[in-house]
Amino acid sequence: MSAGINPTGRFTNRVSDYARFRPGYPDALLEALEAGVPLSPDYVVADIGAGTGISTSFLLRAGWTVMAVEPNDAMREAAEDFLAGRPHMKSVRGTAEGTTLPDRSVDLVAAGQAFHWFNRDAARAEFQRILRPGGRVALFWNVRRPDADPFAAAYETLLQTYGTDYRQVTQRNVDATVLNAFFQGPFETHAYPNVQTFDFEGLQGRLLSSSYAPASGHAQHEPMLAGLRRIFDLHQQQGRVHFLYDTQLYLGALT
Numbered sequence: 527m528s529a530g531i532n533p534t535g536r537f538t539n540r541v542s543d544y545a546r547f548r549p550g551y552p553d554a555l556l557e558a559l560e561a562g563v564p565l566s567p568d569y570v571v572a573d574i575g576a577g578t579g580i581s582t583s584f585l586l587r588a589g590w591t592v593m594a595v596e597p598n599d600a601m602r603e604a605a606e607d608f609l610a611g612r613p614h615m616k617s618v619r620g621t622a623e624g625t626t627l628p629d630r631s632v633d634l635v636a637a638g639q640a641f642h643w644f645n646r647d648a649a650r651a652e653f654q655r656i657l658r659p660g661g662r663v664a665l666f667w668n669v670r671r672p673d674a675d676p677f678a679a680a681y682e683t684l685l686q687t688y689g690t691d692y693r694q695v696t697q698r699n700v701d702a703t704v705l706n707a708f709f710q711g712p713f714e715t716h717a718y719p720n721v722q723t724f725d726f727e728g729l730q731g732r733l734l735s736s737s738y739a740p741a742s743g744h745a746q747h748e749p750m751l752a753g754l755r756r757i758f759d760l761h762q763q764q765g766r767v768h769f770l771y772d773t774q775l776y777l778g779a780l781t
Contacts, residue, residue: 540735541600545578545608547724547731549668551638552773554718559664559777560588563633567591567614572632572656574622574649575640579605585636586612593627595620623648627656639667642700646708654780662779663709668720668771677761678770684757688750689738705776713778720771726758729767 563569569590573582576594578601585592586609594609595618596602602617609615620626622637622644635653637644653663672682685692705713724732733739733754740746761767 540737540741541578541604543731543735544601545580545604547728547735548578548580548639549720549722549769549771550580551584551666551668552718552720555666555716555773555775556584556588558714558716558775559585559634559636565589569634570632571634571636572625572627574625574635574637574653575643576605576617577601577640579608581636581638582615583609584638586615590614590634591616593618593625593632595622595625595627597621623652625652625656629655630658632656633658633661634664635661636664636666641665641667646704650708650780657780660779662777664775664777665705665708666773666775668773671770671772674770675761675768677757677767680757680761684750684753685736685738688740688746688753689736690740690744690746692738709776709778709780711778711781713776716775716777718773718775720773722769722771723766724769725765726755726762729758730754732769 565588567589569588570593571585571590572593572595573585574595576582576596577598579594582592582594582605591614593616594602594605596605597620599619602619606617618626622640635657657663670678670681672678722728722732730751733750734741740750758767
């Protein structure tokens with residue numbers, strides 16, 4: 527986590543856009559997680575930084591019991607509404623560094639899109655505490671390809687120009703050095719293609735779901751949206767643009 531950045535409240539005013547416009551995950555990712563593990567509610571997953579329930583919903587598809595751990599009240603309540611009635615989901619108010627889960631109570635710790643916000647040393651110790659013997663950690667996130675095409679390059683320039691702290695909080699700061707220090711042993715690395723398609727309303731919602739995008743009332747908010755309109759109009763085809771992602775998965779034990 528970047529020094530001086532407290533992530534807990536950053537998304538409170540972005541919950542609706544986050545829930546509607548953030549990407550899900552490809553089937554191949556779930557297949558990699560399912561390989562070699564029981565497909566039953568007896569297998570317990572802790573989804574750390576569960577947010578509005580995008581990753582939790584994805585993990586529930588395997589039939590596992592999922593403990594959705596989220597510190598932000600507004601995001602956690604959105605997940606509870608989204609997943610209401612799902613019998614194998616439990617909502618938990620907690621953090622990566624203090625999940626409140628019992629010792630040795632989960633088989634898999636998953637963190638989708640949230641790992642870069644964690645205090646990694648404290649989170650690692652907490653994951654070791656809650657994992658059962660033989661348990662593993664799965665870190666996964668969608669990384670937008672900034673040079674995939676002219677639209678992607680223009681969007682990246684927009685973020686570099688208007689993002690309040692974009693360079694400090696991007697997932698791309700999680701590199702091999704960070705991952706090696708976290709796992710302290712061998713881990714699997716996988717990448718899968720993923721895509722979102724947007725009209726302008728969706729593209730704007732996707733941008734405003736990001737914590738580094740200036741919110742309404744900020745001096746850069748309207749200029750940023752005007753810039754977004756320009757690049758959409760320039761690059762759209764039949765009223766749509768595409769976000770191309772690499773969904774990255776890092777899977778291993780904590781030695």
